[in-house]
Structures are given as C-alpha cells and as structure tokens.
Amino acid sequence: MSKFRIDPQLVLDATLHEKLIKDLNFTPLHPITVKYWQLGGASGWLGTHTTSILTCPDGVGQFQHYVNGSIYYHPSEGAHEVHGLIKARWKSLGWERSFLGYPKTDETKTPDNIGRFNHFQGGSIYWSPSTGAWEVHGAIRSKYASLGWERSFLKYPLTNETTTPDGVGRFNHFQGGSIYWTPSTGAHEVHGAIRAHWASLGWEKSFLKYPISDELVVFGGAGRISHFQGGSIYWSPTAGIRVLKEKVRVHVKILTAPTSFTLDEQFAAMQEVFAIAGIRVDCASTQNLSLPSLNDVDVGSCMMGSTTSEQNSLFNNRDFVGSKDLVVYYVRSTVPGYNGCASHPSGKPGCVVVRSASRWTLGHEFGHVLGLNHVNNNDRLMTGNGTFNITNPPPNLTSSESSTMRNSSLSTNI
Numbered sequence: 001m002s003k004f005r006i007d008p009q010l011v012l013d014a015t016l017h018e019k020l021i022k023d024l025n026f027t028p029l030h031p032i033t034v035k036y037w038q039l040g041g042a043s044g045w046l047g048t049h050t051t052s053i054l055t056c057p058d059g060v061g062q063f064q065h066y067v068n069g070s071i072y073y074h075p076s077e078g079a080h081e082v083h084g085l086i087k088a089r090w091k092s093l094g095w096e097r098s099f100l101g102y103p104k105t106d107e108t109k110t111p112d113n114i115g116r117f118n119h120f121q122g123g124s125i126y127w128s129p130s131t132g133a134w135e136v137h138g139a140i141r142s143k144y145a146s147l148g149w150e151r152s153f154l155k156y157p158l159t160n161e162t163t164t165p166d167g168v169g170r171f172n173h174f175q176g177g178s179i180y181w182t183p184s185t186g187a188h189e190v191h192g193a194i195r196a197h198w199a200s201l202g203w204e205k206s207f208l209k210y211p212i213s214d215e216l217v218v219f220g221g222a223g224r225i226s227h228f229q230g231g232s233i234y235w236s237p238t239a240g241i242r243v244l245k246e247k248v249r250v251h252v253k254i255l256t257a258p259t260s261f262t263l264d265e266q267f268a269a270m271q272e273v274f275a276i277a278g279i280r281v282d283c284a285s286t287q288n289l290s291l292p293s294l295n296d297v298d299v300g301s302c303m304m305g306s307t308t309s310e311q312n313s314l315f316n317n318r319d320f321v322g323s324k325d326l327v328v329y330y331v332r333s334t335v336p337g338y339n340g341c342a343s344h345p346s347g348k349p350g351c352v353v354v355r356s357a358s359r360w361t362l363g364h365e366f367g368h369v370l371g372l373n374h375v376n377n378n379d380r381l382m383t384g385n386g387t388f389n390i391t392n393p394p395p396n397l398t399s400s401e402s403s404t405m406r407n408s409s410l411s412t413n414i
C-alpha cells in the first residue's frame, strides 16, 4: 500500500524512480506518464493531454493522446511516442491493430540526419521532408535493412508495400530503386539503368518476371547484372543495357594460372562481348589440375574437328561438367605456340587458353566453339590476326555472329 504519489518530475531520474518504488513502496507511475514527463510534460512539445490513459481496442496496450502526438504502451515494448506524419501513416493503416502493431521506438532521427522513423513490432515507418512517411515491413524491410536503410543507394521509401499488378508479388519503391518480393523469389532490389529497362519492358508482367538477385558486379569489372526469372539484364558503360535470354556455362580447369590477365578480367571481357549477343556467361566451377605432361599441350594444326591425342587426354578431365557445358583449360603453352585453341573432341565443347593470353582470348576461343570463324578485321572479336591486336576494345560482334552464337546448341535458354 503506497502512501505517496510520486512527483512526476522525479521520474526524469529513472534510478530514483525505481528506488522510490522498490524501497519506499510508492505506487509506480503509469509508463505512459513516465514517458510524457520525460518528454517535458505539459510544457513539452507534446502539449496537454486530450484524453485520459485509455485501453487500446485490442485490449492489450494503453494510449494517451496529446495535442501534438500520442504515447502508446505495450507490456513488452514499453511506452513510445508517435506524432506528425508518421503517426498519420500508422493511423491510416489501422493503428496497433494493423500489421505494424505497437511502436518499439519513439520517433528517432535517422543516421543520415535527414529523416525520421519509428520502428514498430511489425515494421517501420520512414519519413523525410521530400518523400513523406511510408511503411516498410517483412522481407522487403529486411532487404532494405541489409543494404543500409536510408544510407544505402535506395535512400527513403516513396510508397507503402504495395501489391503488384499481377497480384503475386509485393514491392516498395524508394528514391534510388525498388525492392520486389514474391513468396518463391524472396526480396531483391533493382535500381538504376537496369530497373529503368525492366520498367520499360513492363516490370514483372514482362517475360523477365521477378528479380531473383540484387544487382551484382560482373566478375569484378565495370559490368552490372540483375537476374530475373526469365533472363538477366546486363549493363556496362561500354555495352549499355543488354537483355540476356541465353547462357553458356563455363568450367575452368587450371594447369597453369593465367599471368597477363586474371581469370576475372578475362571472364568480364568475355561477358562484355557476349552480352552484345544476348548471352550470359556463367562460371560454373574452377578446378586446379596437376597434369604436367599436358601443360605444353600439342594442338597440332588446331583445326576445328581435328584433335591430337594430347588434346583428347586433356579434354577427358570433365569433373562437374554437364553435356552442354563448356570447359576452358588454362595451360602454360600450346605446341605450336598460340594464345589459345578452340578445337576440341566431339561432344566435349571447350578450348585451351595459354597463361599469357590476351584479355579477349577467352571470348574469342568460345566464339569459335559457338560456331564463329576468323575475320580479317582487328575491330572484331573474331579477328584472325591475334586478339592482342584488337584496336577498339571491346571488340565488335556483328549481328549475324550474334545470331550464330545464340543459335548454337551450346547456348541455352535462361
């Protein structure tokens, strides 16, 4: 039984408040009253109360409205204030009975110092002066959080979570992009030129359907790619936007590691050119092979359709390799000496590339594997004068070369 009412001013010292309750048997103040006085009471920014402390319609928590905001209390979340446009958004969604539930924070300044947010049990509402207040929740909110919230390239939300026109998925648009979610694909961001192109094709209603990846860096280079259910969109400063509906799967077998250009540099270069043909280059596996007797491999005349016994031995190394997959064997050298050689045993599509090969050799040899012949033009990938002599990187593919590559049985639909 308590004898004294605590002067609300004392709750500003939480330790003292606790001590009065524990040691002197004072009646604890309602957590809403404590929060109110911590925020300045009637002379603070909340102003005077406009209701008493009332039980919420869900019967779980309590609230009190004030001239300039409200304080909501939930037994496991404590008491937190909501006000302004964030409160208006929460109200528009149905207060604590919405998916957002009760507030878990007061309105808080974002780390970028521009906006404000409240976290709730079931999501968050983010506000900034130029965007207004919008909710993010669920898997989309988790993706937003994992990218760095408003400090990411996405910046602030521009919509609530919204059902897509096809009725299957959900999305939030943000200042710097979008996050799309479906039950089967999860939540992925799409932004920039790739998003703009996807939008121009009709978003998820296009043949690409939903994103199945975030935007990814392509083999450590300048290229970027987003994967969708129906294909991929590639962008690079030199290739621009390219929709990739086909793919080749490449396995790397290393007898001697490349020395002039890294594997990533060679794959990035190959993808840059293959993107012109609408073909995605997937590096499916990388394996080191200890085969000293094949490290200076005899390739004979290196004519398509004819192979030496050393090539036959080398191309027998097919761990992980599916029937339509391609293999590149990195060797110290070929005998006679070339940058690479694309002749391969029947049914074992692949090529040999030497350690000192050019940036474009990998793409050039796989161009042969997909059916291309040499041309006498150093502007083009298929120059027969050596890919070190390419004059306008990235080298050109003609539209007929592109369609030959797409029509090869070795490039398959994504």
Ligand SMILES: [Zn+2]
Residues within 6 Å of the ligand: 364, 365, 368, 374, 383, 384
């Ligand atoms: Zn060639």
